[in-house]
Amino acid sequence: MGEQTSELSEPLPRDFFMRPALEVARDLLGRVVCSRGVSVRLTEVEAYAGLDDPASHAYRGPTTRTAVMFGPPGHLYVYFVYGMHWCANLVCGNDGQAAAVLMRAGEVVDGLDAARTRRPAARSDRELARGPARLASALAFTGADSGTDLFDEKGRPGWLRVFPGTPVPEESVCAGPRVGVVGAAEWPWRLWIAGDPTVSRYQRAAERGRRGRPSRPGC
DNA sequence: AGGACGATTAACT
DNA sequence: GTTAATCGTCCTC
Numbered sequence: 001m002g003e004q005t006s007e008l009s010e011p012l013p014r015d016f017f018m019r020p021a022l023e024v025a026r027d028l029l030g031r032v033v034c035s036r037g038v039s040v041r042l043t044e045v046e047a048y049a050g051l052d053d054p055a056s057h058a059y060r061g062p063t064t065r066t067a068v069m070f071g072p073p074g075h076l077y078v079y080f081v082y083g084m085h086w087c088a089n090l091v092c093g094n095d096g097q098a099a100a101v102l103m104r105a106g107e108v109v110d111g112l113d114a115a116r117t118r119r120p121a122a123r124s125d126r127e128l129a130r131g132p133a134r135l136a137s138a139l140a141f142t143g144a145d146s147g148t149d150l151f152d153e154k155g156r157p158g159w160l161r162v163f164p165g166t167p168v169p170e171e172s173v174c175a176g177p178r179v180g181v182v183g184a185a186e187w188p189w190r191l192w193i194a195g196d197p198t199v200s201r202y203q204r205a206a207e208r209g210r211r212g213r214p215s216r217p218g219c
Numbered sequence: 220a221g222g223a224c225g226a227t228t229a230a231c232t
Numbered sequence: 233g234t235t236a237a238t239c240g241t242c243c244t245c
Contacts, residue, residue, distance in 0.1 A: 082227050083238030133227050180226050
């Protein structure tokens with residue numbers, strides 16, 4: 001279940017991203033992102049609606065940083081945070097809507113050696129892409145990659161690709177509040193795969209503070 | 220021109 | 233569980 005499996009199929013087309021952020025986020029779980037020799041199976045994502053979403057970087061209109069979000073879907077939006085980390089989104093929705101999905105965590109399914117080199121602090125392989133900045137680091141994303149189009153002018157995939165991977169059944173999808181955001185954090189737009197060991201912590205902390213029992217095992 | 224803060228992580232108690 | 237690290241972005245003088 002590595003690059004071989006991934007590359008037996010075609011990357012997801014641009015149309016895949018031309019839908020509402022939450023829908024794309026749900027459908028991105030279990031997909032495999034390939035960048036610079038490392039493949040990551042997404043296990044946790046977070047949807048941002050764009051202009052209408054108080055938690056989105058795009059909420060207050062376009063800026064130099066967020067310009068790519070306001071462009072067409074199927075592009076990479078990378079931002080710098082806390083003075084030291086990069087995090088990466090996939091732009092989706094309609095052109096000008098500024099919707100995006102933050103890739104929060106995943107399992108490295110190919111290119112382990114490269115990922116380990118890029119993430120020397122990881123104590124185990126499951127920590128290689130466990131968290132948005134860790135995932136971006138494992139895939140070697142930096143600000144220079146922001147604006148990257150997943151497809152060329154003829155619609156052919158480029159160096160950054162998203163493969164179908166393995167579908168995640170509905171009963172394995174968990175949803176909860178978004179992490180680290182101030183506005184509209186109550187929107188349950190963070191989605192993850194139930195019980196997956198590569199899902200970031202914070203999720204666990206949020207669930208701990210939650211009332212009642214989990215609606216699904218592993219959530 | 221200046222300051223507050225962030226879609227986090229790693230290291231430590 | 234707590235906290236330092238660290239600087240681009242954005243908002244306010």
